[in-house]
Amino acid sequence: MSTAPEVRIPTDEELQRITRRAVIEIIPEQEFIQALKSGRQLRLKMGFDPSRPDMHIGHAIGLRKLRQLQDLGHQVVVIVGDWTGRIGDPSGQSQTRPMLTEEEVEANAETYLRQVYRIVDREKTEVLVQSSWFDRFDLEDVIRLSACFTVAQMLRREDFAQRYESHRPIGLHEFMYPLLQAYDSVEVRADVEFGGSDQRFNLLLGRELQEMMGQRPQSVFIMPLLVGTDGVQKMSKSLNNYIAVEDPPGEMYGKVMSIPDTLILNYFTLATDVPDAELQEISEALEKRSVNPMELKMRLAREIVAQFYDAAAAQEAEEGFRRTFSKRQAPEDLVTEYRVSFSDSAKKFNRPVLDVGGVRMVESLYLPKVLVEAGMVPSVSEAKRLIKQGAIDIDGDVHTSEIFALIDGLLFRVGKRRFLRIVDADKQADSSLRSE
């Protein structure tokens, strides 16, 4: 009943792209290349942690790789790591995480997969939930699995070794994380597993375990971690230096523009499909300073936005970006709208709703609170500081007062790239009533 899957053998050029670009190491490389050339359909495994469903363009590096292979006809297998997610990947700092409920896992998995499918083909993707095999594990299975490895083997993992050396604690349960991940490979009969360089140990453990269990050991595909927009640390949500896959185009474009120049080539290499020949040109241009790096960065930003949206969106984002800093206008997708009822405010502060030349307005509202309520700033104190520092302007004029006249459509610029528009809720209500 299963028809032989259509698998295409990559051309040398494609092979080059798959095995060289955005790759740190393939173990063992020759075995992997042979497998690709064999015409056999490979099962490509990549796992994710459902406790953190937000995906950024660093994750996209791996997914892009999967997509390349998927286009050749190979089978992508995505694992929802609901059990490993509960343990938390041993990173030294991370304490045991609270157990996620089934609903949380489901919800997170759903949002995550939605993002995954922006890159890989949903039709050709198999999704498996870890608990579907670990739920039936009993103590004997756990012990049997643990017995496959020794403490010495575990200590090959660098962060364990470091902590052991410096006498910092290592929870026994932390050993379970790589073990479970390794067992996943057995369960799904993976031919290749993909992961970032921080996953190296876990990936290799999967390979070993498969062999012990009589399976053909998986190849391991290790990819670089993308550096975040700060240019120093790896991209991560908790460090707030990330570009989310679901960022709106303008936001995405702007974030790319904010990366340091030193990262331009790196981003082109890892996050775009710009051909190698052009990478070479870009590299030379940067070195010789023959082009304003900003121009290259704009190209980069276009490439990235187009990848997650389309060329038109990229173009639009670029125009928005230009307007933002040359003409100081706000690009629409960076504007937060704050809806206030003018009549309620008027009542609250005992001010009349005025009509000045057809513009409805209320005399005064307290700006710090509005900023907090609109979610632009975490506290009133913070908002006051911003005002004091001249970080807020209306139409290019710095707004130094904590009080402002409530006008429908009033647009504040907060800092460099945040915008707040005041919208008259009454008016909206009126018009929506009228239109019905």
Next chain:
RNA sequence: GCAGGGGUGGGUGAGCGGCUAAAACCGACAGACUGUAAAUCUGUUGCCUGAAAUGGCUACGCAGGUUCGAAUCCUGCCCCCUGCACCA
């Protein structure tokens, strides 16, 4: 189990009865300069009070106590580190 050292703001880390919302450094944010880059300079960096305060509230592992007053002293507890002991 015994002995010694330690737990301070996003991080590192000073303070060791009032001058401490807590040095310094890093980070972060804002401003100037720019290309929303880098570098540099300046400012801000617990929260609240609809100007502000020598105003209020919260904060130095947790819970009590001494004191006019405690991050600082005392008691108990928890956790971490180092050494010794124990080790089927």
